[in-house]
Amino acid sequence: MGTIYEGKRVLEISDEKGMYCGKLLTMVGMEVIKIEPEEGDPQRLWGPFAGHVEDKERGCFWIYYNTGKKSVTLDIYSEKGKEIVKKLASEADVLIETLKPGKMAELGLGYDDIKAINPKIVYCSITAFGQDGPYAQWNASSDIIPYAIAGNMNECGRPGFGYAPLNIGRNFTYNAAGLYSAVAILAFVRQAVNTGEGGYLDTAAIETAALWRNEDMANGQRFPYKPDRKKVGSAPPFPPGGMYKCKDGSVFIVGMSQWRSLSEWMKEVGMDIGEFDDEKYKIANNDNPDVCSHSDELNALVAALCQNYTKDELYKEGLRWHIPIVPMNSPEDVYNDEHFNERGFFVRVNHPIAGETNYPGAPAKLTATPLTVDQAAPLLGSANEEVLGTL
């Protein structure tokens, strides 16, 4: 049974900033038409390539973030191209664009131009900085730029001022901008269905990233605050916890005042924990001063415990002792993980050139109207006739 989103038409004039947004819209059954230059999106040539062959149809980045879309080639800067975009937009439900602010209006394809001929259009601009404000015309060749300004990068990385703060990388910040955009787009398409009126959405990646509030942002409101970096990905909220080496890799233990369980476990396997058997260390209080002031010693004991086990053994012991222990997984580990496979997370996708393999599937499981991710990314210009032929 359908939803109001099925078959709604989306025009995507987008680089890496808006590709995940368009992909998400295909998952609810929208028809996403990706408009590419004649030679194809430059991101098609981002390696690594499936099968190690450098080819427009084989870039893992492009063929992942464009599954389920249709590809139309068009020079949107030519008179004829502009006219065709306008014609397509006059009947579309959604338009996603990622050009520099003002550029679409310059082409006669701005929100006001489209709204005048199609009031139901939901028009979403995704940029690094947004449509207005002092940085609106700044350059951002990659999402490291908005991420750096948004305040999270500074706390990521190894403690000590000599070490560089770390970017998430791999387009994560722009993917997030795409996800937050897709949320608002769905809501506004619903409004357009109900009232005939769409709307304009101005997504700034700098703002979506600034929403990932951290402790430093809270402290920063009270006093000038320049925190040390915390190796945060593996930083426990409270000791002991963090990343520990084991026989076949590393595990991460979320520090949540669980010295009681850890010490019981250590005693069971015959470890001598000396004075740390004292009750005062076991009081479950995240700010327990006795624990906090001995975090190095406690962490050393946990490290000694972990080195006797494999990742999988530690994961299972964690379940037994009610301690959050997870393996540090590589993409290979994730791909072969029995849990994700049991849930049918991976989906078989057959790409005519890159080949058939398991793709990461739906990011959420809806029981009645599943999000679908089973169509391959389109070959360059493969929908030209279907889409442009009818104009």
Next chain:
Amino acid sequence: MTNTKRPLEDILIIDNSWIVAGPHGVRLLSDLGAKVIHVESSKKKDMVRFDHIRLGVKDPKKEGGWVFQDNNRNAMGLQLNMKSAKGREIYYKLVQAADVVVSNITPRAVKSMGIDFETLSQYNPKIISVNASGMGDYGCKKDTMVFAPALNCLTGCTYTVGYEGEEGVGISVSTADDVGGAMLAFSVLQAIAQRDATGKGQFIDLSEAENMLSFIGSTILEWAYNKEQTGPIGNHAYYGPLCPHNAYSGAGRDNWMVIAIGSDEEWQRFVAEVGDEAPALKDEKFVSYEGRKANEKELDDIIAGIAVKHNNRVFAERLQNAGVSAAPVNPASETLADEHLNARGFWNLVGLPETDPRQPDFLISADVPKSMPRNEKTFKPGPAMGQDNEWILKELLHLTGEEIEEAKNDDAFI
């Protein structure tokens, strides 16, 4: 206030969720017009009211949890004890009036609380229920105890983020919860769309781990196609012809900037701006991306030598004015003070009287994305415990004074 209708004004959400992921997703729906009732009880307070990401204030009686205030802004507060029979009765009355029930607890806890989809749909067949958990509602590892930093680790995200040649160190603590919340909002909208079309509700099983895997899917796909994977490469670019692409220390202690050059033209602009400070940059071998990438280490060292002589903020702005992608790496306080974010109205100061148990004042973030016509609303902080009990019980559920008294005697509102 404007009279502009928001897309979800007809939607009422019961928010049983807590900490970050659930409330963050609910907040996005609230920004789009949904009404939200945040349900809590003194038996199970939302822990981030007090001690998670505190506003730097030590008084334990003050509700210093900033993330609580920001994620639950504009929500109503209902104090209700689900362990009391009368409390449950009232809860299910509320379910009959609502459209969506949100939780983020373990699948087992959903059932024991009586807020599983089967139970809820007996009271309201149109109800949409969503539970965000770490690993999902079923599967052999569904009982894994997961918090956001653990999610980064077990999804392979930590594996890729770190210093070159070392083990991954990973990303900011709550990011997985935040983007998990955004996916919660997305999936609820899809369920609402189905309900609009068919009149039926449904259950959404949201695994935050799977949401992260979808996010970083191209990395997993490389393994699927090529049986290859790449660990940390520092701040160098993994995708695209970007070089240089790195963080460089400016003058002084811990003042970093990032520079990311994405084309040969951008490189020319960079050399024109700073080439005189380090003539080595003018070398032929750096003219093409391939040349720069092949000599990336040398190039990084030359740029680091220039950067360290400049104030990071001033230098980044100078590069931007010359048409080069650059930015300061802001500590949080600078992000809060950032002129661009403030010019766009992103941070909003909310003031409260000193006597309020919540903090006297703090910054609240605006709607993302910004929509037009602009949503000109006043931001209210997260609700005090039970602040809207009276309105919800009397005006929304039309309970009589007698019924309320009876429930009170059954400890329904503790």
